[in-house]
Amino acid sequence: MSRKDAVEGIIFQALKTLNQERGPDEQIDIGADTALFGPDAVLTSLELVSVMVDIETLAADEFGQPISLTDDEAMGRDPVPFLNVSTLRAYILELLGE
Amino acid sequence: MANITLEGEFVTLRPLAVDDAALTLAWRQGGRAAYLNVGAQSVEQQANWIASRPPSEYNFIIELKDGRPVGMVSLSGVDTTHRHAEPGRFLIGDAEAVQGVPAAVEAMKLIYDLAFGTLELERVHGSIPADNTLMIKWQKFMGMTEEGRLRNHFFINGKFQDAVWFGMLAEEYRAKVQPKMEVFIKAARRQK
Numbered sequence: 001m002s003r004k005d006a007v008e009g010i011i012f013q014a015l016k017t018l019n020q021e022r023g024p025d026e027q028i029d030i031g032a033d034t035a036l037f038g039p040d041a042v043l044t045s046l047e048l049v050s051v052m053v054d055i056e057t058l059a060a061d062e063f064g065q066p067i068s069l070t071d072d073e074a075m076g077r078d079p080v081p082f083l084n085v086s087t088l089r090a091y092i093l094e095l096l097g098e
Numbered sequence: 099m100a101n102i103t104l105e106g107e108f109v110t111l112r113p114l115a116v117d118d119a120a121l122t123l124a125w126r127q128g129g130r131a132a133y134l135n136v137g138a139q140s141v142e143q144q145a146n147w148i149a150s151r152p153p154s155e156y157n158f159i160i161e162l163k164d165g166r167p168v169g170m171v172s173l174s175g176v177d178t179t180h181r182h183a184e185p186g187r188f189l190i191g192d193a194e195a196v197q198g199v200p201a202a203v204e205a206m207k208l209i210y211d212l213a214f215g216t217l218e219l220e221r222v223h224g225s226i227p228a229d230n231t232l233m234i235k236w237q238k239f240m241g242m243t244e245e246g247r248l249r250n251h252f253f254i255n256g257k258f259q260d261a262v263w264f265g266m267l268a269e270e271y272r273a274k275v276q277p278k279m280e281v282f283i284k285a286a287r288r289q290k
Contacts, residue, residue, distance in 0.1 A: 021232055026193070038289035041198035044190055045282070046236050053235045070239055075281045078288055 006062060007092045008032070011085050014054035018047055032086045052082070059092060067095040100156045104208040107283060109201050111158035111208050114170065118159055119145035122170055125191030156212065157187070160205045168192040171205050173213055173222075181220040185209050188233075200286040206240055207279040214268045221268070225261040227252045234262055241275030242266050 001009075015030045028034065028042050035041045036048060043051065052069040060066050068074065074081055074091070081091035104111040114122070123144040126137055138144035151157055154176045160169040169190040176183040185206070190196055213219045225248065226233050238244070242264035251261035266275065 035198075037198070037285070039198045043198075044193050044196050044202055045200045045286075046190060046202040046232065047193075049239045050232050050235045053239060070278075072278060072281050075278075075285045080285045080289065083289070 003063075003096065004089065004093060007059070007089050007096075008085065010055055010058040010062060011051075011088060011092075013058060014051045015085075017054055018043070018051055021047075021050075030085075032084075032089075034085045036082050036084055036088060037080050038083055048082070055088075055092070059096075063096060065096060067092060100153060102156070102212075104158070104212060106204040106208050107287065108163065108199050108204050109168075109208075110161045110163065111171065111205060112161055114148055114151070114157035114159055114172075116145045116148050118167070119148055121167060122148075122159075122191070125170065125189055128191065156209075158205075158209075160190075160201060162195065162199065162201065166192070166195055168195045168201060169205065171209055173209055176217065176219070178217070181218065183213055183217070183219055183222055184224045185213070185222050186224050198286075198289075200283050202236075203279055203282050207276070207283070210266075210271055210275065210279075214271050219268065221265060223263070223265040225251070225263050227254055228260040228262055229254070237264050240266075241270060241278070243270070 012030055015028055015034065019027050019030075022028070036043055036051070041048070049070065056067060056069055069082065069092075079087070082088040101113050103113065120141045123138055123141055138147050148157070154174070156173040156176070158171050159167050160171060161167050169192065170187055171185070172187040173183050173185050174187070188206070190202060196202070210222070213222050223245075226237060228247070243266065244262060245265045246263045248261040248263060250258035252259045
């Protein structure tokens, strides 16, 4: 599996974990275009934080390298790197030095 | 109950009123409130509970700027001698309405600003059932430090659970948490 696929898999896993917290009629449709932040987002800010924290944990386990998605650098970027799954994947790969 | 309104950029915190009894009861009976204390079971009981809030408590409805009520939050146990209080009763009742809006972040920032700014408190604290992982992650992101555990403190969903005890000091809020919240809100502003 490529690192790109591995990162996407981690993001999907974090969103699946969030879906377990949601009701049957509130399930998030998970895909590369799933909007995470901004006007089109399907998450509340509370849920976004939960997903980011889970991704940080999963990425550290998978790659043996800590990444921070909830620091000022990530949130201060313009555009925000976690607008959707694709942009978040690109940002994580950047953090991993890809 | 203290009667003040807190204005943010995305949300307003206005005082909880007896007229909110039906709405807040419906929120509290929803799945997202599974970890809140068991409360009123009828609108009348909820109205009585709201009417009996003491002056030392600040209970709010979280409203979007278009006036839609989307949740609730409070600051209770305000102790002006020891200068601490407990943020809590935090619930986003209408999750769909706040998707893409930093309502939860800004509501908590307004509560912390009230605690550490207006009221000049030194510390806020609270406990969360150990199984409420979503809220534990949230509180850590919000700058809370885990200070300990109370074993088998809650009986929820048919089993005992530890209470995870969190606290935050005024200095920690000003140095780290407030700037982080402002960056988050600023990021949301750019996406408007």
